[in-house]
Amino acid sequence: xxxxxxxxxxxxxxxxxxxxxxxxxxxxxxxxxxxxxxxxxxxxxxxxxxxxxxxxxxxxxxxxxxxxxxxxxxxxxxxxxxxxxxxxxxxxxxxxxxxxxxxxxxxxxxxxxxxxxxxxxxxxxxxxxxxxxxxxxxxxxxxxxxxxxxxxxxxxxxxxxxxxxxxxxxxxxxxxxxxxxxxxxxxxxxxxxxxxxxxxxxxxxxxxxxxxxxxxxxxxxxxxxxxxxxxxxxxxxxxxxxxxxxxxxxxxxxxxxxxxxxxxxxxxxxxxxxxxxxxxxxxxxxxxxxxxxxxxxxxxxxxxxxxxxxxxxxxxxxxxxxxxxxxxxxxxxxxxxxxxxxxxxxxxxxxxxxxxxxxxxxxxxxxxxxxxxxxxxxxxxxxxxxxxxxxxxxxxxxxxxxxxxxxxxxxxxxxxxxxxxxxxxxxxxxxxxxxxxxxxxxxxxxxxxxxxxxxxxxxxxxxxxxxxxxxxxxxxxxxxxxxxxxxxxxxxxxxxxxxxxxxxxxxxxxxxxxxxxxxxxxxxxxxxxxxxxxxxxxxxxxxxxxxxxxxxxxxxxxxxxxxxxxxxxxxxxxxxxxxxxxxxxxxxxxxxxxxxxxxxxxxxxxxxxxxxxxxxxxx
Amino acid sequence: xxxxxxxxxxxxxxxxxxxxxxxxxxxxxxxxxxxxxxxxxxxxxxxxxxxxxxxxxxxxxxxxxxxxxxxxxxxxxxxxxxxxxxxxxxxxxxxxxxxxxxxxxxxxxxxxxxxxxxxxxxxxxxxxxxxxxxxxxxxxxxxxxxxxxxxxxxxxxxxxxxxxxxxxxxxxxxxxxxxxxxxxxxxxxxxxxxxxxxxxxxxxxxxxxxxxxxxxxxxxxx
Numbered sequence: 001x002x003x004x005x006x007x008x009x010x011x012x013x014x015x016x017x018x019x020x021x022x023x024x025x026x027x028x029x030x031x032x033x034x035x036x037x038x039x040x041x042x043x044x045x046x047x048x049x050x051x052x053x054x055x056x057x058x059x060x061x062x063x064x065x066x067x068x069x070x071x072x073x074x075x076x077x078x079x080x081x082x083x084x085x086x087x088x089x090x091x092x093x094x095x096x097x098x099x100x101x102x103x104x105x106x107x108x109x110x111x112x113x114x115x116x117x118x119x120x121x122x123x124x125x126x127x128x129x130x131x132x133x134x135x136x137x138x139x140x141x142x143x144x145x146x147x148x149x150x151x152x153x154x155x156x157x158x159x160x161x162x163x164x165x166x167x168x169x170x171x172x173x174x175x176x177x178x179x180x181x182x183x184x185x186x187x188x189x190x191x192x193x194x195x196x197x198x199x200x201x202x203x204x205x206x207x208x209x210x211x212x213x214x215x216x217x218x219x220x221x222x223x224x225x226x227x228x229x230x231x232x233x234x235x236x237x238x239x240x241x242x243x244x245x246x247x248x249x250x251x252x253x254x255x256x257x258x259x260x261x262x263x264x265x266x267x268x269x270x271x272x273x274x275x276x277x278x279x280x281x282x283x284x285x286x287x288x289x290x291x292x293x294x295x296x297x298x299x300x301x302x303x304x305x306x307x308x309x310x311x312x313x314x315x316x317x318x319x320x321x322x323x324x325x326x327x328x329x330x331x332x333x334x335x336x337x338x339x340x341x342x343x344x345x346x347x348x349x350x351x352x353x354x355x356x357x358x359x360x361x362x363x364x365x366x367x368x369x370x371x372x373x374x375x376x377x378x379x380x381x382x383x384x385x386x387x388x389x390x391x392x393x394x395x396x397x398x399x400x401x402x403x404x405x406x407x408x409x410x411x412x413x414x415x416x417x418x419x420x421x422x423x424x425x426x427x428x429x430x431x432x433x434x435x436x437x438x439x440x441x442x443x444x445x446x447x448x449x450x451x452x453x454x455x456x457x458x459x460x461x462x463x464x465x466x467x468x469x470x471x472x473x474x475x476x477x478x479x480x481x482x483x484x485x486x487x488x489x490x491x492x493x494x495x496x497x498x499x500x501x502x503x504x505x506x507x508x509x510x511x512x513x514x515x516x517x518x519x520x521x522x523x524x525x526x527x528x529x530x531x532x533x534x535x536x537x538x539x540x541x542x543x544x545x546x547x548x549x550x551x552x553x554x555x556x557x558x559x560x561x562x563x564x565x566x567x568x569x570x571x572x573x574x575x576x577x578x579x580x581x582x583x584x585x586x587x588x589x590x591x592x593x594x595x596x597x598x599x600x601x602x603x604x605x606x607x608x609x610x611x612x613x614x615x616x617x618x619x
Numbered sequence: 620x621x622x623x624x625x626x627x628x629x630x631x632x633x634x635x636x637x638x639x640x641x642x643x644x645x646x647x648x649x650x651x652x653x654x655x656x657x658x659x660x661x662x663x664x665x666x667x668x669x670x671x672x673x674x675x676x677x678x679x680x681x682x683x684x685x686x687x688x689x690x691x692x693x694x695x696x697x698x699x700x701x702x703x704x705x706x707x708x709x710x711x712x713x714x715x716x717x718x719x720x721x722x723x724x725x726x727x728x729x730x731x732x733x734x735x736x737x738x739x740x741x742x743x744x745x746x747x748x749x750x751x752x753x754x755x756x757x758x759x760x761x762x763x764x765x766x767x768x769x770x771x772x773x774x775x776x777x778x779x780x781x782x783x784x785x786x787x788x789x790x791x792x793x794x795x796x797x798x799x800x801x802x803x804x805x806x807x808x809x810x811x812x813x814x815x816x817x818x819x820x821x822x823x824x825x826x827x828x829x830x831x832x833x834x835x836x837x838x839x840x841x
Contacts (some may be wrong), residue, residue: 012674012818017632023706025644028699253633253641305644305702337661 003090004098005506010084018254019047020081020586022095025251027073027302029096032416035070037180040064040094040104040127040141043426044111046096047075051250052258052314055110055147059172061246070368072096074107074127076119079426079534092127098506101127106142107177108172109160112474114507115500117156117529119489120145121522123145130160131519138189142179142196143277146172148281151234152567153462155510155518157205162196165570166234166281167267171201194227201235203570205481210512216553218511221569233571234281236610238590240267249297260308260341261300265325269314270595270613272407272410274382274586275371275413276316277459280574284604284611287593290321290328297329301338309333310341318596365404365448366397369428371422372413379589380415382582387427395434404433409479412456412470417585421478424451425485432490452488452494453479455501459508461572463582466559469505469553473497474611499537505555511566514554516547573610575603620695621719622683623711623839625628626677628820630706634672638753641707642682648702649696650781652688668826668838670794674822676798681839683722690714711839714798720841726792728777728835731800733786736818744804745781747811752779759806771805772798777835779803789827789835 011017032038041060043049043050050056051159056073058061063071066389073096077085084090093102101107107129109120121131129143130136135142146164147558153163164171169560175196197204207228219388223230236242245264252259266284269278288296297309309329311319319325329340369384374379394405409424428451429468435447455475456465470478475498526532544551559565561580578601585592599615601603626638633641643663646653654662664685668800670675699709735741751757757773774796775791786807790798800821808817828838 009818011632018634018637019632021629021632023627023629023704025641025704029706251641251644253630253637255637302648302650306649307647338653548727 006090007093010081012080024253026248027250029064030070032057032097035068037069037070037161038104040072040074040101040107040299041071042107042109042123044109044116044123045076046078048256050075052397053250053258054262054264055102059168062172062244070182074101074123076123092123102129104141105183106144111145111147114149114504115509117518118522118529122527142555148278151202151281151570151572153205154512154566155507156516158515161193163203165201165203165232167237169237171235174199180192180615200233206369216563218566231569231571234573238610240286241292247294248303248356249490251304260310261304261306262310262312263293263297264312265316265319265324266313266415272382272592274463275456277462279571283573285610287319293325294328306338308341313443316414332580365406366402367406370411372420374429377413377416377420378587379591380586381413382591386537387443391434394431398435398438398443401444403446404448406450409455411453411455412475414467415462421481422485428491431489447490448490450490453482454496455498457501457508458569461574461581463586466561468556468558471556472502481542500535502555505541506551510554513549517543517549520546521538573604573607578602620686621713621715621839622682622709623679624709626671626680626706627706628676631674631676634673645699645703647702649698651690651698652686654685654687666722668726671823675823678824681722681826699718706788723794725841726826726838727829728789728827730824731788732822733800734820735784736810738784740813740817742811743811744786744807747807748779748781751810757806759802761802772802
């Protein structure tokens, strides 16, 4: 029996077989032989998570659009399927043509969160691709990766051949062209990697040597060949209106996490929240025009039949023509029975008018992210939201007939005190108060206030990249305290186990050595770490011990301002001076204005014409 | 509009609710003038003759879509087949008026092709058919929501024969009583003395209704 037959048999036994079977609308891509270059797009998590991801849909469409390249999808199977695959010797197969991963010329992983790293090793292993780049031969695929976590590529440097840093739309095609040329001209692997290293925004880790200080800190990361650039500058697409966006996207049969049209209205954010890595990495802010968006919305609706469109960006409330966009979308979509949802609303920019308009279609729960409980703490993290802002919006919402509010906070932020934690409870109590202040006959029944508190993870390229994460012990104490003070009628408190956040902190700011821990942990059985039921903290700790590395060195250490950081050879466009300036201001509780109100000199001003709000003369 | 569609082998694990949603989205993609229900959460007015279970393919599944405007069958077919994935194509469509009897109410039976994966198992099962059909009662277990109950499926088997690796069966399928392919298989296994697992692919070939002369004919022809 060949592996495809065995796979068919496995489908009869697993839960949720549809996550493996494909055949979805808008996925009938070309035949294998129609295109010379075969790209395996790997999402290192389950189908349901991966099919909710906008980046997959963009690159899937972009690669398949070129006549010379073909893209098929791979996802991380669930444990029941993995067990059968191991037992029956079935390789990891693509969704479309059910070919093993190793048959592709290039395989690309998207790096959305650190806790998916063990899945990358698992997928390569199951797909017949040697794990480390030094173990791969001429016949093995070139393994590439991109996405936000690629900005600190070092923890994966042993495993990935080439990283794409920054926006993927342009560099993806350039990279594929090089690999196509390799195929045509028969270049050896080494030659191909050196050619890739010449591309702007491409980092080939094997072409750099890392040295360490005696205390374990990085001493230097330097190129070991002429093709490698000393610093790798991130790619930026400057005009989103002239950047590829798919007009036909796959429509899964089964429900996935985000089962709707995602309309990316802009990229980047001008707010400058100091904890937010995305806010730094996706700079500068770039908007799609009203015309482009309306065209895309129409086309996507026709091609998918979806019932819902969500406007997607880091801060949709800041989009300059938001009221016009919403009004026009609602007008066009009403007869098609499509509802419009705004997912990441900033509470200080929600237009009352827009709120009332969304309400005509569907009344969903409102989400606010004050992030911290006191004004002092919000000033430290530069979250430009005041208590009065929040309460005003909540009041409007309750008066408008909403009864469900979600509030998102973090604990473990730099300089946090007990007073800041108590502030979370105070704010929740005030929100409850606003509900009861609305006369009974004018409010919806059944108040639900959900307070979710996640644990702060310091990230590279943020002003807090030098800061330690709270130790597990401190986090546990803080959670207990929060449970106590958040015992409020009408309020549900959701907290997080600290272990995953701790591992995330280790890998977010990890160096090249931590890759050994990843491999060890995988060999011990760590996979699907983003899922509570499969996360094995004990095995991760064993792996650290086996490698002689201390997780606290990565997670809980305050870094010297002069220290060479493992990602210093990656240029995100944001200058170290800016980050240090922001770090200092945060410790003094000083806020920094929104870039739209004036340039703060983050560093992008040096790349002429890239940022619309940049002022070359600014500090 | 009455339409006949296929649920292909590749997507046989998709459940009925997901198939329903996919058809609805297909209708929305097609731009055809379909009627929506009134109310706060409007949905397309559509009924399916019978839910096809997860794991089974269907050759001639039937749905009835209420149109908001008159639409001819050819336009319906063309636009839907462009709007549906290759795994769920339409093979037939026919306008019917509002007085057309309900699909579910007219349904009497279904024709199945049970493809047995192991050859010797297939041979044993097929050779057990005559002896089983001569029995007065064919007792097998029926799973209800709460318990397993013994029932006689003999009156529910309208036709049964086998060839090569296939068992072809016409089984009762009404709102009141029905015989599932799995129940038939269990009975055949008992007769053939097979205790181990039998892997089979279930394909529902057709749905049948009863005409004025009391004959079973394809439901879509009624």
